[in-house]
Amino acid sequence: MSGMKTICKKSPAIVGCVGSEAMLRRCAKKVPADCDMLEVRLDLTGLCKGEWTKLCEAILQQGVPVLLTIRDENEGGEWRGREAERLALYLVGLKSVSAVDVEISAPALELLVQTAHRRGVRVVGSFHDFRGTPDLAQLLAVEARGRRMGVDVVKIAAMAKAPADLARLFALPAHAKGSICVLGMGPLGAVSRVALPCAGSCLVYGALGKATAPGQLTCRELAKALARWGVRNA
Numbered sequence: 001m002s003g004m005k006t007i008c009k010k011s012p013a014i015v016g017c018v019g020s021e022a023m024l025r026r027c028a029k030k031v032p033a034d035c036d037m038l039e040v041r042l043d044l045t046g047l048c049k050g051e052w053t054k055l056c057e058a059i060l061q062q063g064v065p066v067l068l069t070i071r072d073e074n075e076g077g078e079w080r081g082r083e084a085e086r087l088a089l090y091l092v093g094l095k096s097v098s099a100v101d102v103e104i105s106a107p108a109l110e111l112l113v114q115t116a117h118r119r120g121v122r123v124v125g126s127f128h129d130f131r132g133t134p135d136l137a138q139l140l141a142v143e144a145r146g147r148r149m150g151v152d153v154v155k156i157a158a159m160a161k162a163p164a165d166l167a168r169l170f171a172l173p174a175h176a177k178g179s180i181c182v183l184g185m186g187p188l189g190a191v192s193r194v195a196l197p198c199a200g201s202c203l204v205y206g207a208l209g210k211a212t213a214p215g216q217l218t219c220r221e222l223a224k225a226l227a228r229w230g231v232r233n234a
Contacts, residue, residue: 014232099123099152100112104151133184159189206221
């Protein structure tokens with residue numbers, strides 16, 4: 001928990017996205033440079049012959065926090081199993097990670113928040129819209145729901161199709177009632193991957209191999225760009 005707590009205060013933090021079993025095994029041996037945290041996308045990596053918790057622990061032993069995500073297909077992930085099975089995996093993972101990411105719309109969010117906090121694990125409550133960017137009132141309502149559920153960081157990712165979409169996303173950090181991560185997806189949203197961390201978004205996600213979201217930059221590209229704008233040490 002302490003690693004994630006430190007990261008949240010050390011804004012903006014670069015989160016390297018682990019999207020394959022091969023990448024997870026590689027990171028367990030040595031975490032790539034430019035990553036403050038690693039997101040293990042278990043819906044993409046699979047269970048790694050039952051070794052996924054040990055691999056996460058190997059990353060922790062290198063002093064790098066691990067964020068566990070099992071993204072549901074309804075919000076852009078590859079998880080198509082039963083919700084009870086997904087919750088069971090999250091609960092098993094609590095002993096091997098620093099934080100978990102679960103959708104704000106997930107039925108088990110409140111239970112997972114309570115259990116995670118008892119075990120000293122932080123929770124990112126996320127919302128994804130791959131069709132467009134909701135209006136500001138809707139986005140703020142999403143954030144408010146996440147706060148009510150007790151999440152530590154609210155993450156909002158939306159497809160940016162027009163400048164007005166970007167403007168709404170840029171307004172969110174100033175209105176946030178706590179730690180928030182805001183991402184614009186798609187070609188137009190790529191600029192937000194660098195600009196939003198400069199405006200108060202606490203986490204920025206970068207690719208280690210194949211991108212796991214539209215418009216995602218590599219961790220190296222993010223590190224260079226954020227250093228250039230003075231919000232991160234080179």
